[in-house]
Amino acid sequence: xxxxxxxRVRDLFAxxxxxxxxxxxxxxxxxxxxxxxxxxxxAAVGAGLSTILVLAVLTLARRHEHPTGGYNWLALAVVLVxxxxxxxxxxxxxxxxxxxxxxxxxxxxxxxxNTGDDMGIPNMVAAVLASYRSIDTMGEAFVIxxxxxxxxxxxxxxxxxxxxxxRRRRPISRRRASQRKPSx
Amino acid sequence: MKNNxxxxxxxxxxxxxxxxxxxxxxxxxxxSPGGGFQAGLxxxxxxILFVLxxxxxxxxxxxxxKAMYVLSAAGVLIYALTGLAGVLLGGRYLEFSDLLSNPQxxxxxxxxxxEFGVGLTVATVAMLLFxxxxxxxxxxxxxxxxxxxxxxxxxx
Numbered sequence: 001x002x003x004x005x006x007x008r009v010r011d012l013f014a015x016x017x018x019x020x021x022x023x024x025x026x027x028x029x030x031x032x033x034x035x036x037x038x039x040x041x042x043a044a045v046g047a048g049l050s051t052i053l054v055l056a057v058l059t060l061a062r063r064h065e066h067p068t069g070g071y072n073w074l075a076l077a078v079v080l081v082x083x084x085x086x087x088x089x090x091x092x093x094x095x096x097x098x099x100x101x102x103x104x105x106x107x108x109x110x111x112x113x114n115t116g117d118d119m120g121i122p123n124m125v126a127a128v129l130a131s132y133r134s135i136d137t138m139g140e141a142f143v144i145x146x147x148x149x150x151x152x153x154x155x156x157x158x159x160x161x162x163x164x165x166x167r168r169r170r171p172i173s174r175r176r177a178s179q180r181k182p183s184x
Numbered sequence: 185m186k187n188n189x190x191x192x193x194x195x196x197x198x199x200x201x202x203x204x205x206x207x208x209x210x211x212x213x214x215x216s217p218g219g220g221f222q223a224g225l226x227x228x229x230x231x232i233l234f235v236l237x238x239x240x241x242x243x244x245x246x247x248x249x250k251a252m253y254v255l256s257a258a259g260v261l262i263y264a265l266t267g268l269a270g271v272l273l274g275g276r277y278l279e280f281s282d283l284l285s286n287p288q289x290x291x292x293x294x295x296x297x298x299e300f301g302v303g304l305t306v307a308t309v310a311m312l313l314f315x316x317x318x319x320x321x322x323x324x325x326x327x328x329x330x331x332x333x334x335x336x337x338x339x340x
Binding site: 052053126 | 209213214215216217218219221222225226228229232256257259260263264267277278280287288289291292294295298299301302305306309310312313314316317318319320321323324327
């Protein structure tokens with residue numbers, strides 16, 4: 001319901017807030033499923049940081065979505081077909097919580113059996129993340145760093161006059177006007 | 185928002201708590217849910233709350249922009265160099281067992297160091313992204329001021 005509201009609402013500020021609520025609800029769902037690490041991440045990233053970043057972007061953009069006329073029937077068809085395919089594929093998924101599932105029988109069993117002997121720490125997620133699958137996590141860290149570099153490259157350049165985004169007129173402040181040297 | 189008493193008092197109470205929870209998640213990650221990624225985000229959330237209340241300038245006084253650049257790279261470097269240390273001590277890349285004589289303690293030490301690197305990178309990157317977006321607004325305002333001044337001169 002919240003997701004539908006996010007799509008329908010035209011006020012982008014309200015959409016950002018609804019999206020934060022959606023993330024918080026997902027975090028609650030993960031907590032119910034006993035996935036503490038994932039819940040913590042979802043709460044911190046989805047409800048926290050991404051909301052803050054969206055709000056920061058909103059200070060640069062208009063508050064309301066540009067109104068579009070009519071409906072895009074092709075998009076609706078694509079979404080419906082994809083959704084139907086995913087629903088059909090979901091019927092083949094193994095039963096939830098079954099011990100014979102591939103997730104439980106592959107490397108998972110090895111981690112469950114050996115984490116205590118190898119590491120001596122109770123949080124298996126940390127063991128898998130930082131030690132067994134250490135190179136994956138390093139890649140993740142590098143991706144985050146690369147994202148920061150990309151944003152830095154995009155946003156640290158000074159905007160120049162006549163940029164299409166820079167349009168709104170604002171009255172100049174007295175202080176700045178008086179600082180300016182009189183033109184000869 | 186510095187002048188709103190409720191916000192200021194609440195933030196003064198909450199910010200140290202958030203930073204503390206961040207550090208707890210970081211260094212208690214082996215025993216309870218959490219780790220470098222979540223800890224970094226929670227820690228940066230505390231700083232962002234500080235900026236929202238007291239303004240970007242005071243936030244950057246606490247953690248300067250240059251420190252963010254350096255620390256975000258340092259976190260990734262800590263991770264990669266820990267892996268390299270394992271190679272130098274006779275193991276494979278990112279295999280922690282050879283770091284100390286006791287393999288279990290070595291694994292724990294490796295996990296803590298690596299998670300610290302991740303936490304450092306994530307925290308500073310989150311702060312950096314927020315700062316860059318916030319500063320962009322200021323840049324725009326400056327450009328708009330100049331534009332308005334020039335227009336005024338042209339018409340005069």
